[in-house]
Amino acid sequence: MCPKIATKTTLWAAIVTITFINTIATHNEFVSCMNNYIIPFTNTSTYVYTQNMPLYSSLVSSQHNPRFANLSLSRKPLAIVTPQNEQEIRATILCSRHHGLQVRVRSGGHDYEGMSYLSETPFVVLDMRNLNSVTININDETAWVQSGATLGELYYKIAQVSKVHGYPAGICPSVGVGGHFSGGGFGAMVRKYGLAADNVIDAYIIDAKGRFLDRNAMGEDLFWAIRGGGGASFGVIVSWKIKLVRVPRTVTVFSIYKNMNRRAIESINQWQHIASKLKEELYIRLVIQYIHDNKTTPVQVLFNSLYLGETKDLTPLMNRSFPQLGLKPEDCKEMSWIESVLFFAGLENSTKVLLGNKTDPYVSYFKAKSDFVIKPIPKHVFVKIRKKFIQQKLVFMIMEPFGGRMSEISEADVPFPHRRGNLYNIQYLVKWEVNDVRASNEHIDWMRGLYEYMKPYVSKHPRTAYVNYRDLDLGTNREVNGSYLEGSVWGEKYFKGNFKRLVQVKSVVDPDNFFRNEQSIPIHRN
Numbered sequence: 125m126c127p128k129i130a131t132k133t134t135l136w137a138a139i140v141t142i143t144f145i146n147t148i149a150t151h152n153e154f155v156s157c158m159n160n161y162i163i164p165f166t167n168t169s170t171y172v173y174t175q176n177m178p179l180y181s182s183l184v185s186s187q188h189n190p191r192f193a194n195l196s197l198s199r200k201p202l203a204i205v206t207p208q209n210e211q212e213i214r215a216t217i218l219c220s221r222h223h224g225l226q227v228r229v230r231s232g233g234h235d236y237e238g239m240s241y242l243s244e245t246p247f248v249v250l251d252m253r254n255l256n257s258v259t260i261n262i263n264d265e266t267a268w269v270q271s272g273a274t275l276g277e278l279y280y281k282i283a284q285v286s287k288v289h290g291y292p293a294g295i296c297p298s299v300g301v302g303g304h305f306s307g308g309g310f311g312a313m314v315r316k317y318g319l320a321a322d323n324v325i326d327a328y329i330i331d332a333k334g335r336f337l338d339r340n341a342m343g344e345d346l347f348w349a350i351r352g353g354g355g356a357s358f359g360v361i362v363s364w365k366i367k368l369v370r371v372p373r374t375v376t377v378f379s380i381y382k383n384m385n386r387r388a389i390e391s392i393n394q395w396q397h398i399a400s401k402l403k404e405e406l407y408i409r410l411v412i413q414y415i416h417d418n419k420t421t422p423v424q425v426l427f428n429s430l431y432l433g434e435t436k437d438l439t440p441l442m443n444r445s446f447p448q449l450g451l452k453p454e455d456c457k458e459m460s461w462i463e464s465v466l467f468f469a470g471l472e473n474s475t476k477v478l479l480g481n482k483t484d485p486y487v488s489y490f491k492a493k494s495d496f497v498i499k500p501i502p503k504h505v506f507v508k509i510r511k512k513f514i515q516q517k518l519v520f521m522i523m524e525p526f527g528g529r530m531s532e533i534s535e536a537d538v539p540f541p542h543r544r545g546n547l548y549n550i551q552y553l554v555k556w557e558v559n560d561v562r563a564s565n566e567h568i569d570w571m572r573g574l575y576e577y578m579k580p581y582v583s584k585h586p587r588t589a590y591v592n593y594r595d596l597d598l599g600t601n602r603e604v605n606g607s608y609l610e611g612s613v614w615g616e617k618y619f620k621g622n623f624k625r626l627v628q629v630k631s632v633v634d635p636d637n638f639f640r641n642e643q644s645i646p647i648h649r650n
């Protein structure tokens with residue numbers, strides 16, 4: 125099933141006659157455009173919140189990285205719109221264009237640099253929280269999921285209908301479908317089924333002209349671009365049709381912590397050589413972290429695994445392929461796939477109903493960066509990393525293995541290009557507890573130092589990065605309309621050769637560059 129177009133033809137005719145006059149609006153002008161011009165006779169007070177309304181502040185502050193919370197009001201939106209249907213999204217786009225405002229689309233609000241709710245120029249936030257339905261058709265093993273749903277809501281709804289289906293997307297349940305799918309999206313089934321974006325088969329988008337388009341109407345180029353090229357450059361993606369994947373009734377998980385001593389570093393080294401070559405049902409990620417606990421060496425490495433099968437098959441497999449880890453049957457837990465989702469989210473003792481809520485247990489001040497690794501990193505680097513982690517403490521290095529299905533899909537299939545040849549992805553994350561400018565700068569500088577230190581050991585020419593771990597240090601569009609050259613500095617890191625095609629698509633579908641931010645795809649200029 126797919127969402128219906130709510131607009132009448134007469135209203136559509138009114139919309140397309142709007143001229144884009146580019147004056148900066150006051151709250152009242154924007155609201156009155158929404159109220160009278162676009163949607164006659166509707167009461168916008170239930171979904172348009174301006175700075176003088178009590179709900180405005182709670183909507184602004186619902187940010188997952190409160191690092192940006194102290195910013196001045198000039199970087200806060202003129203209004204927050206929480207649409208209930210496509211018509212209200214279309215009105216927001218057209219009224220914003222009419223009044224020279226930018227639109228920032230927020231689904232789950234997890235953007236690492238706040239791109240979904242901050243802007244230097246006057247803007248409106250389109251918050252998709254009310255468009256969060258998940259409609260499953262188990263007969264053809266598909267679902268329509270709206271962008272405002274969280275991954276947890278999606279996983280929960282699938283598990284309510286079937287014990288043998290799942291979806292290969294990210295590990296944190298509070299992440300929004302809208303941002304996650306449009307940047308790629310990987311989790312514990314990445315080796316078996318690839319990215320969330322690889323399993324999208326249709327979508328509805330509203331473009332800069334307010335047109336509501338499915339795959340057929342938007343064309344294959346735009347459909348390609350929104351599956352990994354970042355949605356924010358092309359329009360507002362309302363919903364996605366996905367192909368569900370099969371999961372066994374019983375899966376096995378384990379978490380093995382090791383103090384980061386010489387032996388553990390040896391295991392990390394082995395992992396680097398084998399993790400991307402294992403059977404694709406087996407996913408073992410590593411998390412190097414500082415653990416504040418007097419009993420252990422402060423830096424530990426966690427071997428965290430999902431096996432799409434039973435313990436009786438996993439243990440012999442591990443003994444053959446990764447004996448250094450010394451996995452025993454008692455280290456393993458069998459459960460359903462949905463329970464494994466809770467396990468990976470650190471919510472093991474919670475009920476799966478929690479996934480259906482918009483709970484976010486992960487709110488913190490943080491800065492992150494990412495790398496892809498092509499050749500195993502020498503062991504001495506991990507010795508140095510341990511020393512650096514002891515200095516910094518609240519820091520994590522998450523290493524996600526690729527290979528399997530990821531190596532079978534070509535680099536150009538969707539904009540996410542990091543396929544064959546990539547052993548694993550690294551996410552570096554530093555958190556802090558006090559949000560003053562000095563503390564933030566200190567931690568961010570520390571992170572930049574670690575990133576610089578890692579340079580010789582990771583992918584090169586370009587040094588690649590994952591767009592869903594957005595990092596404005598990689599470069600930004602400084603000119604209003606950006607330029608190909610300026611954009612290619614960061615764009616080729618995220619998208620490699622696919623950046624060129626993304627620019628071509630952008631130039632056709634949004635030639636006025638209405639949907640833009642500091643790292644949106646630029647347009648070609650002659």
Ligand code: FDA
Pocket residue numbers: 188228229230231232233234235236239240252271293294295296298299300301302303304306307308309310311354355356357359360361362486592593
């Ligand atoms: P948000 O709403 O902030 O959107 C992100 C970007 O997409 C913004 O530019 C926004 O404008 C745009 N956008 C959002 N909705 C849109 C729509 N409907 N149409 C058009 N554009 C839209 N990643 C991963 O691959 N695997 C993982 O396991 C995790 N885990 C994880 C845990 C935690 C705690 C965090 C904070 C993040 C992750 N991520 C991740 C990264 C995550 O995939 C990334 O931050 C996503 O962009 C978040 O999507 P949201 O919709 O939540 O963000």
